Amino acid sequence: MSVTALSLFSRAGGMPFFERLVAAFYDGVAGDDVLGPLYPDFPDFEPAKHRLTLFLAQYWGGPHTYMEERGHPRLRMRHFPFHVGPLERDRWLTHMAAAVELTCAEVDDGEAIAGELMAYFVPAAEHLRNDTGLPITSAGYGKD
Ligand code: HEM
Numbered sequence: 001m002s003v004t005a006l007s008l009f010s011r012a013g014g015m016p017f018f019e020r021l022v023a024a025f026y027d028g029v030a031g032d033d034v035l036g037p038l039y040p041d042f043p044d045f046e047p048a049k050h051r052l053t054l055f056l057a058q059y060w061g062g063p064h065t066y067m068e069e070r071g072h073p074r075l076r077m078r079h080f081p082f083h084v085g086p087l088e089r090d091r092w093l094t095h096m097a098a099a100v101e102l103t104c105a106e107v108d109d110g111e112a113i114a115g116e117l118m119a120y121f122v123p124a125a126e127h128l129r130n131d132t133g134l135p136i137t138s139a140g141y142g143k144d
Helices: 008-012 015-030 046-059 065-070 075-079 086-104 110-127
Strands: none
Touching: 008 015, 008 110, 015 046, 015 086, 046 065, 086 110
């Protein structure tokens, strides 16, 4: 008998969980004077919500719609147009941590799910920094 670990996508309740998480995250970003204006469609966050929702759903074991719509994630490359330094990283993580806490409080096993999500987000946000001048390659977090 083979045993397959259930994906975080399934455990968290599928697409509606990621839609709630990303909506809560962008509520924070919309009121952030550093991050908000970086978004290309500012003050409309709907296109960015759509992309982040699909990316996270795919990353955590859900459908591959992100790949179908956007191709390979290449997250470091896609963040090059925006300055990602310690301030931007920390603000991004602050909004995401608040969204994770809020959203995970509503699901079974939410504490474990929150821990797994943040264990990915914290190093991934650091990895996306592009202010250091270091020759970081495409290997690493974020499946870029
Ligand atoms: C764990 C950390 C992060 C993840 C997983 C993530 C993920 C993503 C994804 C999937 C996209 C859409 C890419 C596309 O298909 O074009 C995106 C876009 C973007 N990200 Fe991030 N990001 C992270 C951190 C950050 C940080 C720290 C900043 C701060 C400047 C940032 C700013 C942006 C902006 C301005 C966009 C453009 C909006 C868009 O095209 O959707 N991100 N991010």
